[in-house]
Amino acid sequence: MAYRDPRDFLPSTRREFIRLSTRGIGLLAFSRFAPSFLVNSTLAATPAPEKDRSILVLVQLAGGNDGLNTIVPFEDANYYRLRPTLGIAKETVLRTGDSLGLHPACEPLHQLFGNGKLAIVQNVGYPNPNRSHFRSTEIWETASRSNEFVSTGWVGRFLDNACSGLPADAPDPVGVHLTDNLPQSFVGVHEHPTFGLVGGSRTHREREENHRLLSALAHTADDAANENATFLKHTLMDTLVTEQKVQSVLGGYRPEANYPANNFGNSLRNIAALIAAGFSTRVYFASLSGFDTHGNQLNQHARLLATLSDGLAAFQRDLEAHKLDGQVVTMTFSEFGRRPNENESRGTDHGTAAPLFIMGSRIKSGMHGTPPSLDLAKNQDLSFTADFRRVYATVLEKWLMCPSQEILAGKFQTLGIL
Amino acid sequence: MNPSLEPRDAWERLPDRQWNAEAARHLLRRAGWTATSADVERATSEGLERTLELLFPAAAPRLPEPPLITELTEDTPAFVQKLSAASGGEKRALLREARERAQIALQDLSVKWLEFAARSENAASAKWVFFLGDVYVIASEKVKNPALIWRHFEILREHAFGPAPALTKAVSRSPAMIRYLDLNESKRGAPNENFARELFELFVLGEGNYTEQDIKEAARAFTGYRTMFGEFRFAARQHDLGTKTIFGHIGNFTGDDVIALAYQQKAVRTFLPHELVKFYLSDTPLPPGFTEPLGDWWAGGGYDLRALALKFFGSRLFFAPEYSGRFIKSPVQFYLGLVQDLDLDVVPIPRRVLVPLRQMGQMLYNPPNVRGWVGGRSWINSATLTARRQMVESLFEPIREEYLNADEQRSLEAARDRGAGKFTVADEGLAEFANNDAADAAGRLMRKFLGSSDAPEYRADLGEFLRPAQSEPVPARLRMLRRAAIALLQSPEYQLC
Numbered sequence: 001m002a003y004r005d006p007r008d009f010l011p012s013t014r015r016e017f018i019r020l021s022t023r024g025i026g027l028l029a030f031s032r033f034a035p036s037f038l039v040n041s042t043l044a045a046t047p048a049p050e051k052d053r054s055i056l057v058l059v060q061l062a063g064g065n066d067g068l069n070t071i072v073p074f075e076d077a078n079y080y081r082l083r084p085t086l087g088i089a090k091e092t093v094l095r096t097g098d099s100l101g102l103h104p105a106c107e108p109l110h111q112l113f114g115n116g117k118l119a120i121v122q123n124v125g126y127p128n129p130n131r132s133h134f135r136s137t138e139i140w141e142t143a144s145r146s147n148e149f150v151s152t153g154w155v156g157r158f159l160d161n162a163c164s165g166l167p168a169d170a171p172d173p174v175g176v177h178l179t180d181n182l183p184q185s186f187v188g189v190h191e192h193p194t195f196g197l198v199g200g201s202r203t204h205r206e207r208e209e210n211h212r213l214l215s216a217l218a219h220t221a222d223d224a225a226n227e228n229a230t231f232l233k234h235t236l237m238d239t240l241v242t243e244q245k246v247q248s249v250l251g252g253y254r255p256e257a258n259y260p261a262n263n264f265g266n267s268l269r270n271i272a273a274l275i276a277a278g279f280s281t282r283v284y285f286a287s288l289s290g291f292d293t294h295g296n297q298l299n300q301h302a303r304l305l306a307t308l309s310d311g312l313a314a315f316q317r318d319l320e321a322h323k324l325d326g327q328v329v330t331m332t333f334s335e336f337g338r339r340p341n342e343n344e345s346r347g348t349d350h351g352t353a354a355p356l357f358i359m360g361s362r363i364k365s366g367m368h369g370t371p372p373s374l375d376l377a378k379n380q381d382l383s384f385t386a387d388f389r390r391v392y393a394t395v396l397e398k399w400l401m402c403p404s405q406e407i408l409a410g411k412f413q414t415l416g417i418l
Numbered sequence: 419m420n421p422s423l424e425p426r427d428a429w430e431r432l433p434d435r436q437w438n439a440e441a442a443r444h445l446l447r448r449a450g451w452t453a454t455s456a457d458v459e460r461a462t463s464e465g466l467e468r469t470l471e472l473l474f475p476a477a478a479p480r481l482p483e484p485p486l487i488t489e490l491t492e493d494t495p496a497f498v499q500k501l502s503a504a505s506g507g508e509k510r511a512l513l514r515e516a517r518e519r520a521q522i523a524l525q526d527l528s529v530k531w532l533e534f535a536a537r538s539e540n541a542a543s544a545k546w547v548f549f550l551g552d553v554y555v556i557a558s559e560k561v562k563n564p565a566l567i568w569r570h571f572e573i574l575r576e577h578a579f580g581p582a583p584a585l586t587k588a589v590s591r592s593p594a595m596i597r598y599l600d601l602n603e604s605k606r607g608a609p610n611e612n613f614a615r616e617l618f619e620l621f622v623l624g625e626g627n628y629t630e631q632d633i634k635e636a637a638r639a640f641t642g643y644r645t646m647f648g649e650f651r652f653a654a655r656q657h658d659l660g661t662k663t664i665f666g667h668i669g670n671f672t673g674d675d676v677i678a679l680a681y682q683q684k685a686v687r688t689f690l691p692h693e694l695v696k697f698y699l700s701d702t703p704l705p706p707g708f709t710e711p712l713g714d715w716w717a718g719g720g721y722d723l724r725a726l727a728l729k730f731f732g733s734r735l736f737f738a739p740e741y742s743g744r745f746i747k748s749p750v751q752f753y754l755g756l757v758q759d760l761d762l763d764v765v766p767i768p769r770r771v772l773v774p775l776r777q778m779g780q781m782l783y784n785p786p787n788v789r790g791w792v793g794g795r796s797w798i799n800s801a802t803l804t805a806r807r808q809m810v811e812s813l814f815e816p817i818r819e820e821y822l823n824a825d826e827q828r829s830l831e832a833a834r835d836r837g838a839g840k841f842t843v844a845d846e847g848l849a850e851f852a853n854n855d856a857a858d859a860a861g862r863l864m865r866k867f868l869g870s871s872d873a874p875e876y877r878a879d880l881g882e883f884l885r886p887a888q889s890e891p892v893p894a895r896l897r898m899l900r901r902a903a904i905a906l907l908q909s910p911e912y913q914l915c
Binding site: 062131132133134135177182194195196197209210213214216217218220221225226227228229231232233235236238239242294295343344345347349350 | 600603605607608610611612615619625630701740743744745746787788789794795796798799800801802803804807811873875876879880883901902904905906908909910911913914
């Protein structure tokens, strides 16, 4: 074949890059369409330690999780006043203390709590809450104030900032999302090698000819003003490099736990497979949706919490069996909690603060923070007691080992969860 | 990037002397799915005005109601009766059966719409209705009943080229919308805010142009909206007749009054034009000052949707060079564009069409949430790009019919009886490119699928790929042409329009 194979002249290691640079082939000559891992790695100052790096798994509960029915204040008469039909009966609550407990569908999470592997941060929110799904999700993902619009995500800024450089020949994405679209959390000022993995089995036999011609086509010089074309080329190059590796890892993985047979369970299984394969990915993002329970929420919410709980517990068991649990912290978040008083449709409308879960073998388990006051009139919302950026600050400083002030545009006090 | 025009010139008509094949190609690709050479030729000779009139007719063409939808609607009253008489076990069986039936009817509707929209003469108006459906969002996941989904899109089509306030009012009565945004749960003394919020935030005004109090009060005005066997029904006893204060106005407002009040707000003028830009023109919103003149002009004409379409798609801004070849095709546009460019028929098999679309990130009638699809770069990640590549491969591979289910085989037969039997490209279909000159073949492939062969490096890569086979026998040459065409259609250039 006479046509160029990009692998013939794209450097694959730092040494090769330097060799090419000294021959006058500068980075700029191909940085617009070189696989981004390569661009980033050649810019990186110091390589990150390969082993024992910390991994964060984010689990989005999309739609707005009903916090009051997740962590139930079963001794509070106001709770049952606000929830005449939706209130979880005291005797069915899975107790975590004298006055609080988990929804009965959370048996596996309750066990993790008992074993010291689950922390619960109560009543997390932010000032001047927004009740739009999109805006509030955006606020959570960008870690912005509710009156400020920021286009980058907090994970993206962590990656921008990353204290850690990548090893020059690491071909792995730094962020992997198991959602159809790239989460805004991952968007940085700089582009980062991220990889999207849609659920389900996607066996794929790419023909060699196709792979090679497409690599060449993706590598042609383009119009600098056409940013979408550059973006497409960039993504395609990354994809071609990563996909064969990922597919073989997922296909060959033998989990040591029974994951629930649903998309969420499958997403967590795939995350475990990539972690077990030693991917240098720092952040994974999975999503479970359906929490927007405006009507008849009792069964639906119980099902969702069971899916969440079963999936997380299987994931933790699997990591433990692979002795990888010390490397991973999993954290949930949702754009808002729901209105304390139930509505006339046996559901709940958009609210404000809610608890979130932190799971892992190296966390400080238990109930953190203070529960919300429920001495509320009709349609009055919860007042948060823990700013969500304090949770992020904690994860950044104490788990990802990165100063948080610049990433979060402010100094937030850390919590005792890690 | 900032437009090359000043705001005051942006919405002027494109001068006649600038109407040429390149402009026609841009219009056809953006208003519809792609631009075949036959359509470009016709549009170029007919002129901009005539072309716009044809693309956006006074009445949008109608997809005939699929029989499965009709039957579902007809059978509903009897089903409800049967269900209420059934015992626990029978009830579960009936409900399971109903779910399966609904799923089949929805898939059938999806495939029929794709077949309808793939016809060149329907493309632009079908896409316009699809655009309206991306503003007035409903999702099958929650609505469930495909007869209601069908009805919702009928409402959008009926009002697609009329006054926007009438469309908004009709949508508030759409049974699918009433179910999707919980209006059926909303009653006097216990209003559900979901619809009122999305009406202001996502349908007509945009975030920041109303207060929480406006929403609470507007929700009261929409109490009592119900559905009965797929039709709108107003339950007067559930309606809150009391005084409401909305946007500073005080009165016993009804839902229609609220919509009329919303259309008096300044923000309504630029909201839909802004959505139009996002859906059809550019991921980057226009700088401040650009949509305002269009919005003011639109308001002056009573918010007529057809007038807006003709103005927008005929404007100098729309044809400005900075918008050419820069927009990422949605999965639906990518697929229907392929069908038209390859002169194919839609494969009437859900798992050959709807599943790939979902993997590309777009499940028909089921956007991810009430905001609709985000569009732009959010369509593209490694997983969706891989799904696009698989879609292209599948269009060049003969369907192995012996492996199909019986109902799928019947669907193929039925399509063939209608004269729609070309589902994949056979190698012989590429014979027009199979000459002895690899460079020339590369150029012609590019002109057919990309509209131009101007990119020398790209052309050289394709040519060099084809060169080793140029002295081979015809079947070997055709095989290489197929591989080249596939890579071209998978390449970044074909994802843009």
